[in-house]
Amino acid sequence: MHNTSERSSARAASAPAAAAGERLQWEARYRAFQSRDVSIDMTRGKPCAQQLSLSDALLGLPGRGGYVGEDGGDARNYYGGPLGLPEARRLFATMLGAPAEQVAVANNSSLALMHDMLAFALLHGVPGGTQPWTDETDRFLCPVPGYDRHFALCEAYDLEMLLVPMTGSGPDMAVVEELVRDPRVKGMWCVPVYSNPTGETYSEEVVQRLARMRTAAPDFRLFWDNAYAVHHLTDREEGVPSILALSEQAGHGDRPLVFGSTSKITFAGAGLGMVAASRTNLEWYARHAGVRSIGPDKLNQLRHVHLLRNHSGLLEHMNGHRAILAPKFALVEESLRRHLGGRGVATWTTPRGGYFVSLQVREGCARRVVELARQLGIVLVPAGKTYPLGHDPRDSNLRLAPSFPDIADLAVAMEGICLSILLACTEEPLP
Ligand SMILES: Cc1ncc(COP(=O)(O)O)c(C=O)c1O
Known part of the structure; x- marks a missing residue:
């Protein structure tokens, strides 16, 4: 359920600050990304059109008579x-x-x-x-x-x-x-x-x-x-x-x-x-x-x-959803690992089902990540939404909903989100 980097969340706070050179690279990539014309909605766990099409027969049912x-x-x-x-x-x-x-x-x-x-x-x-x-x-x-x-x-x-x-x-x-x-x-x-x-x-x-x-x-x-x-x-x-x-x-x-x-x-x-x-x-x-x-x-x-x-028919129908969704969740996992793995800035879940990936970024950084992603054209659910009254006391949790964008857009979104996390979580000098 939870990957190695999540289990090591306690270590995140003491991770070494990004080397200045690395940070300059991320800033340059972030600026380059900003000039791309990106508009991707990652807010709610909505099925994509391909998923909805699995049930298009409903549009003709129950039929005359x-x-x-x-x-x-x-x-x-x-x-x-x-x-x-x-x-x-x-x-x-x-x-x-x-x-x-x-x-x-x-x-x-x-x-x-x-x-x-x-x-x-x-x-x-x-x-x-x-x-x-x-x-x-x-x-x-x-x-x-x-x-x-x-x-x-x-x-x-x-x-x-x-x-x-x-x-x-x-x-x-x-x-x-x-x-x-x-x-x-x-x-x-x-x-x-x-x-x-x-x-x-x-x-x-x-x-x-x-x-x-x-x-x-x-x-x-x-x-x-x-x-x-x-x-x-x-x-x-x-x-x-x-x-x-x-x-x-x-x-x-x-x-x-x-x-x-x-x-x-x-x-x-x-x-x-x-x-x-x-x-x-x-x-x-x-x-x-x-x-x-x-x-x-x-x-x-x-x-x-x-x-x-x-019930068997229902489960069979769900296999169609899985075939569409599993590659999207695999892409999210792969992106997070590649961009953030071992950097001590974030931990995340690797769910075996459902609609979401939950990320813990360094405390006090979630709102900033959402803002930086927004400036790249990627809309995430507002930070804090996963807590009562919209208040995450640690300002740390982010919810990703990979189902709706197509896989090409999702790859772009993940790159932008990871860059936003890297920047937001290394902006402040670490204790
Ligand atoms: C846990 C949970 N319950 C309920 C719903 C909404 O369900 P419904 O469309 O049946 O009202 C959602 C939708 O995201 C959900 O995540």
């Missing part, structure tokens, strides 16, 4: 309930680690589902709780670096965010177990497989401890965002045991809310979002979601069932 569900219902009409079509629920059950009866398939976004769950909890409370969650006192655990939109949800509803460091195999469980002794801690964000942005997968021990731990809040929830469950880049496919099954065994069946979507399987923002949960939680969700809408878009569900068919 293809609107009938397996139980004979007419998907053009109001039909079924808030939990989605049975064939769609079955399709995603294995991916979410739940029986189909515990899966709800909704509309186009898992983030929208997370939002709604949070809003329902704040408005009505969740099963097992005695009152609605409250924005005045309640708190959420936020593994860092993490996904900015999770943090944005807490920010939008004034939930206090408590930082938990990631370790390379999931969140630091000693910190988590200590923090959940506070009854005001109601939830925790988790991206258990190929985490955004570090790419790490939670170890079995971490998953077990999350399922078993004692929480002071009886209505504590794991917001288990398994966005990258099937997004492998190598033959060594990573995964986690079913958090639903483990929590159930530990007597905390209502603890996890497991989210997923096809945003990075079929069409981003035009696919399907889904959630798996205990029967009690699902009934709670259906009750509140049923007030908000008569039901989700069943035609889109049918389209997806026709395209992907079953």
Whole structure:
């Protein structure tokens, strides 16, 4: 998961200053790069057009006459309930680690589902709780670096965010177990497989401890965002045991809310979002979601069932993504090694799946790197975005999203990013 240079992060701060000659060379290369006409967006983990084309058959599905569900219902009409079509629920059950009866398939976004769950909890409370969650006192655990939109949800509803460091195999469980002794801690964000942005997968021990731990809040929830469950880049496919099954065994069946979507399987923002949960939680969700809408878009569900068919079909489809993405991630790794390896200025992750590479540059330098890259025409996600409130206390983490640019642009971008890192991290005299 983590390469040698990352493991040596402690040594980075004491690395020798760049020789003056080297630095002059980098400056000259940076200036030469500035005169090139470069405009590359490396901000968000968006699929590229070639990836989207893998699902173009969706544009013609379900086709004229293809609107009938397996139980004979007419998907053009109001039909079924808030939990989605049975064939769609079955399709995603294995991916979410739940029986189909515990899966709800909704509309186009898992983030929208997370939002709604949070809003329902704040408005009505969740099963097992005695009152609605409250924005005045309640708190959420936020593994860092993490996904900015999770943090944005807490920010939008004034939930206090408590930082938990990631370790390379999931969140630091000693910190988590200590923090959940506070009854005001109601939830925790988790991206258990190929985490955004570090790419790490939670170890079995971490998953077990999350399922078993004692929480002071009886209505504590794991917001288990398994966005990258099937997004492998190598033959060594990573995964986690079913958090639903483990929590159930530990007597905390209502603890996890497991989210997923096809945003990075079929069409981003035009696919399907889904959630798996205990029967009690699902009934709670259906009750509140049923007030908000008569039901989700069943035609889109049918389209997806026709395209992907079953879990094996889904995995086969993901091989197409891997063939496009793996060379891009290999290029990023190769560039980082070639330009930065052994220089003590940065460490980085080498993920086996997902959408991101996470970089730690010398403390206090991340913002400067983003600015220097911007002046070269390369847009990176603002430094700090991977932390709550956009504030990385060390100003050190950068998130690279290699999926969107084509491979030629990516090579150019990596050269510019590495030059920006070399300059930013050697600007100040080292202690
Ligand atoms: C961890 C994670 N969860 C959720 C999403 C968004 O998913 P959706 O498009 O289903 O709302 C993303 C998108 O980048 C993500 O990285």
